[in-house]
Amino acid sequence: MSEITWIKLKTDMFENDKIKLIEALPAADTIIVIWVKLLAAAGKANLNGYIMLTENIPMNTEEMATIFNRDINTVRLALQTFQRYGMIEVEGEAVRIKNWEVHQNIDGMERAKQLTRERVRRHRERKKQVQLEAPNEENHSNVSVTLRNATDIDKELDIDIEKEIDKEKKDIVPDKSDTIPYASILDYLNEKANTAYRATSKATQQLIKARFSEGFTEHDFYKVIDNKTTTWLNTDFAKYLRPQTLFGTKFEGYLNERVKGNENVRGSNGSTAGESKPSLRGFCSN
Incomplete structure (x- = not known):
């Protein structure tokens, strides 16, 4: 696009x-x-x-x-x-x-499309030229000199292309510096609700990250999952046991529901220091 x-x-x-x-x-x-x-x-x-x-x-x-x-x-x-x-x-x-x-200014938007297509075309042509002019290491230095002599406009176009490529990579490759336990949370949901949601989903990660940014903790997610699987599993509401519902804007409400059988499950306000992540098979009794 x-x-x-x-x-x-x-x-x-x-x-x-x-x-x-x-x-x-x-x-x-x-x-x-x-x-x-x-x-x-x-x-x-x-x-x-x-x-x-x-x-x-x-x-x-x-x-x-x-x-x-x-x-x-x-x-x-x-x-x-x-x-x-x-x-x-x-x-x-x-x-x-x-x-x-x-x-809308369709002419301006169409112009933006043309510029993008032109950037991609010129980028591919330069890559192809490099491959043709640099079949071995002896010619590599000459090719480097040629590329360094490119016009300022070409350099700017290269930067734009690299930014677009980096953006696409970020959409599919998880950020290794992100310490949020997406996999643990989704594994717990899948086991409790008999689902198969992926921890690599960008939309799901955005929801979980948004709740963490609001101060909620990993254990809060487990409690929400327990609360809603207890009340919704094997009912018509089971279809809502999904990340976009559980981890959305109603998260705090689900967290504070008093559900029979989950009274001893504590969230961020009641967790003790150093409390470890619950077992996927025994976090709470149902």
Whole structure:
């Protein structure tokens, strides 16, 4: 995707009749925030108003709830509202901002796409030239001199390409300096709920990291998992025993629920110093 760092917002957007109708809804503020987040996501994707996770994968409702850090039911309500008022178009899982080309600077966005394609093309040509001109070590020094004599523009383009490559690597390679126990938490959830969620999922890691940044601890995650598996397992709510529900914005509420059978499971406010991680098979009695 050709990333755009800006979008256009009209200064009179709150005078629009559709926005006024939305402001009359109970969850008005959250719905309007979701609208702005959709506009920003469409600009970032730069694919004619489509809300995309990657260039080929549209962002679905659950992914929106996680990335936008909003309750999934509110996101569903927002999308239904936007669709009713003709603000979005829905094609399967794909969501597109209606009349995107009317409200945004399409020429500027298309120019950004062309520049990105040109950077990639020139980068590949230079790599190919290096391979052709440096078949052995004897020619390597000459090639290095040639590359060092590249124009300032070429150097800047190389830097942009390297940044894009680094960004893609960060999306799929876990940060080794990150000490958050993603694997332990997901292993515990999978065993308790009989699921198979991956600790390498970027969306799941973002949720867990957000809770750790708020001061919650590893043991808090185990308690939330115990509380909700005790109340939801083998019920219609079992489908919600998933990271985006358990580790989302309602985490503190789940943590402080008084669930029969889990009274002796302590979270961050009651853990003793040096208390070790519970066994996956015996953290609490059910």
